[in-house]
Amino acid sequence: MADRRRPRVLVAGMQYELNSFVAGTAGLERFRQFRMAEGDAVFAVAKGEEVDGALRVARTRGVELVPVFLAFGGAGPVLEDGVYDHFRDRILAGVRAHRGAIDAIYLPLHGAMATVSEPDTEGDLITRIRAIVGPDLPIAASFDMHCNFTAGMERGLDAALGFKTCPHVDYVETGMRSLEILADTLAGTIRPRLVHRKLRMMTPAEGHDTNTGPMRDVIAQLRDLETRPGIVAATVIAPQPWMDVPETGWSILVVVDGDANVELGRREADRIARLCWDMRERFLVRRTPLAEALDIAAANPEGAKPVVMTDAADAPSAGSYGDSAVVLEALLARPRMRGPFLMTMTDPAAARACEAAGIGATLRLRFGGAFQPAFFKPVDVEATVRDLIRAPYESQLPPGTIDPGLRAVVEIAGFVRMVIAERQMATLDLRPYESSGLDPRRAQAVLVKSAGQFRGFYTAIAARILELDTPGPVNGILTQLPFRHLTRPLWPFDADLAAPW
C-alpha cells in the first residue's frame, strides 16, 4: 500500500439478469430507465443496494471508496453487444486512470449478464481488470444468488460472495461484507483465497426461497460454516434457470483465509455441494391447473384474505414482459366471481387507447402477447377506464423508483381490475397495485407475475398461494424450454447423471 493514511477501494458494477427465452434484445436505453451512473453519482443511485452497504463499512473502517461506474437493468432479453462495450470501456478507463492510486477493487455485480456474442460478460470484465492491475491487487465481487458463476470469474477474483436471502433483502449486508473482507485484507489480518465448486444441476426459481423449503437448510449450513476458523465467507449460487449459455449450473463459493486453508475450503465446498445435489428433487415445482385454481378463487368467501396466484411463467422480475393474457382468458370463460380479481398487463397500445378514451369510457380492447406472440395470444374484452396514471412509484422490491410509463386501471366483466402499463412492472411487492389505487388485501384474488420473490410481501396477506400451470418464457418446468447452449450433462435435462461434478 502507498504511504497514504486511508486505503482506497475502486467501485464499479454492472447488473443484469439474462432470460434467453424472452423475445428481442435490449439496449442501453433499458439501463437509463433503471439506473446508470458514473463517478460520485454512483452513490446517489445505489441507495439500499450493495454500494450503500460498502459505503457504510468504508466510513467506519477509514477506507475511501472511488466510485467509477454502476448500471442496473433488471432482468430481460439478451443485450445488444454495444451495451457491454459501453460498460466495459467506462469501467476499464476508470481502472486505468486510478491504477497505482488504489489499493483494492470492489465489483458489485449480478453475474447473469450476456450479450448476443458474449455469454460471460462478467468473466470477460474481471479478466480484463486483472490484466490491468496485475496479480496482487485484491479484487472482491458480490453476486446475486441467481448468477451463473463461471471459471472466468473465478480466475480473476480473490473473494466472491452472494446474497443469502431469497426474496433478496440483504443487498446492503452483502455490500458491507464485501468491503469488510477488503478492509481486513488491506489491514493485513486476512489473505482471501477463493474456492469454487460447480455442480451439474439447475433448478426452478420457486425452490430458491430461503424462508421455507430446502434452501433454508443450505443457508443454515453456510452460516454455520462461516463461524469456522479459516473460513471467511460461504455462498450458494442457484442460477436463474432461463439462461441458455454454456457453464450454467449451481456453484458453491467458499472464501478462505490464506493458502493453508484452501484444502479445508475445498472439502467444505464439496460437502455442501453434495448436500445440495442430494436434495435436488426437493427443488422441483408442483403446479396447480388453472381451472382448479380459479375454482378455489371463486369459492374464497367475502371478508377472507385473497387467494394469491402466481403466473410465474410471465414474470417481469425474471425477464418476461408481463404480456400474458392466459389467466384472464380462462377467467372470462367461466361464470363470473364476486371479485375484485386484480391483475396486471403490459401493453402500450392498449394503455394509450384507454388514455385516448378517457376516464369513465368503455371501450373494446385487444391485448395479450404484445411483445411475445410466440408464447401468448391476444384476447378481446370490453373494458371501462377507472383511472389513468402517469407517475413513477416507489418500489420496495426491487428497492427504488420504478417508472412503468402510462398506466390505465380498467374494469373488465364487472369483477376484474387490471392495471395496463406501457412498460412491465414486477409484482414482487404490493406497490404496483397500491400505487394504482387498488388494495390487494381487500381483493378476492390477486395475480402476481413472480416465481418466488413475491412471497416476502404476499404470504402475510394471502389466504393461500397457488402456483399456476401456465406457459411462458419463465416456465419453471425447465425441460419444457428450448435450451440449446447448455454444457451437458446437466440435471434435470440428463436425469441419470452418475455424479454431480
Ligand SMILES: [Zn+2]
Ligand atoms: Zn436473484
